[in-house]
Amino acid sequence: MKRKQYFFILICVLLSFLVIGEDDNQVEAFSDQIIQQGAVGEDVIELQARLQYLGFYNGKIDGVFGWGTYWALRNFQYEFGLEKIDGLGGQKTKEMLERASEYNKSYVHEQLKQGNKFTHYGGMPLEHQTKKQDPKKEAGQGEQGKGGSSQPEQKREETQEAPPENQPTEEQQNQEGNQQPTRDQEEATPAPQEEAPPAPQEEETGENANEDVDLEPTAVNVPQGFSQNDINLMANAVHGEARGEPYEGKVAVAAVILNRLESPTFPNTISGVIFEPAAFTAVADGQIWLTPDDSARRAVIDAINGWDPTGEAVYYFNPDTATNSWIWSRPQIKRIGKHIFCM
Numbered sequence: 394m395k396r397k398q399y400f401f402i403l404i405c406v407l408l409s410f411l412v413i414g415e416d417d418n419q420v421e422a423f424s425d426q427i428i429q430q431g432a433v434g435e436d437v438i439e440l441q442a443r444l445q446y447l448g449f450y451n452g453k454i455d456g457v458f459g460w461g462t463y464w465a466l467r468n469f470q471y472e473f474g475l476e477k478i479d480g481l482g483g484q485k486t487k488e489m490l491e492r493a494s495e496y497n498k499s500y501v502h503e504q505l506k507q508g509n510k511f512t513h514y515g516g517m518p519l520e521h522q523t524k525k526q527d528p529k530k531e532a533g534q535g536e537q538g539k540g541g542s543s544q545p546e547q548k549r550e551e552t553q554e555a556p557p558e559n560q561p562t563e564e565q566q567n568q569e570g571n572q573q574p575t576r577d578q579e580e581a582t583p584a585p586q587e588e589a590p591p592a593p594q595e596e597e598t599g600e601n602a603n604e605d606v607d608l609e610p611t612a613v614n615v616p617q618g619f620s621q622n623d624i625n626l627m628a629n630a631v632h633g634e635a636r637g638e639p640y641e642g643k644v645a646v647a648a649v650i651l652n653r654l655e656s657p658t659f660p661n662t663i664s665g666v667i668f669e670p671a672a673f674t675a676v677a678d679g680q681i682w683l684t685p686d687d688s689a690r691r692a693v694i695d696a697i698n699g700w701d702p703t704g705e706a707v708y709y710f711n712p713d714t715a716t717n718s719w720i721w722s723r724p725q726i727k728r729i730g731k732h733i734f735c736m
Contacts, residue, residue: 422491428482432458440482442501442513443494444469454501454513464699471702619697623663625685627693630667632685633675635692635730642730643689645703647696649734652707659707703727706734 444450450465
């Protein structure tokens with residue numbers, strides 16, 4: 394009887410050590426706060442790293458919740474079937490991220506501390522995910538990145554200190570200033586004519602300056618690499634192809650254009666993709682030249698900022714009108730509105 398009690402106590406002690414060991418190995422994940430656009434800090438770093446681990450985020454892990462992070466999170470919520478697709482890091486979203494991904498906190502923070510360019514994709518050895526910064530290149534970018542000249546300091550000082558050839562030196566100016574003109578010189582020297590004051594700058598250029606600003610509108614949150622002509626052309630294509638579709642369907646058409654742009658089997662410019670022969674019905678029937686509404690332009694901006702409701706589709710068709718057997722043979726991803734999107 395005593396032997397059984399002894400073994401029972403021993404087993405309980407061993408189990409308690411195992412439980413304590415498991416608790417020590419648990420990694421604390423997100424805080425209890427909701428992570429939303431504009432947030433900064435550790436929660437955002439972990440969010441970006443986990444989204445990148447799963448392949449939804451390919452931007453810089455910097456702890457700043459911008460538009461790229463927002464749309465990556467929305468795509469994650471959509472693909473993982475979460476009830477709310479709102480781009481907010483709520484409790485259910487964070488729990489799903491924790492189950493679906495891994496987060497090497499020490500590795501991520503070490504790379505941030507060293508200023509290295511790195512990724513945090515799953516299934517890839519850590520040593521292959523880091524690219525160390527070139528100190529010389531960083532120094533060169535630092536000098537020029539502030540809008541200053543890359544001219545060495547010594548030469549700049551010489552340039553600033555050396556007076557122009559025709560300009561009198563300070564000593565000559567003092568000597569001339571101390572000399573009093575004679576009476577004959579005063580009478581021989583004509584009186585200086587009063588010059589008309591220059592016209593105020595605002596009167597000449599005020600209206601023109603405003604016109605110059607309006608002539609070059611900029612789209613909010615548009616990443617570099619896309620011109621206004623690209624955005625306008627995409628808006629025309631979206632309006633011609635998806636007019637009357639739900640807003641998600643308009644974003645989906647814009648996303649297909651961008652997916653083709655990234656694919657090696659399609660042209661590498663926006664205009665090349667859109668005007669590729671037999672690529673879009675709107676080009677063939679001339680509807681691409683209809684004036685797009687505001688929703689078409691917003692859909693383009695959303696797609697450029699990362700929202701892809703198609704799941705990386707490069708084709709789509711209307712099943713009610715499509716008769717081409719080839720397009721029906723493509724692997725289908727999903728249906729949005731009247732269009733089926735496929736690979």
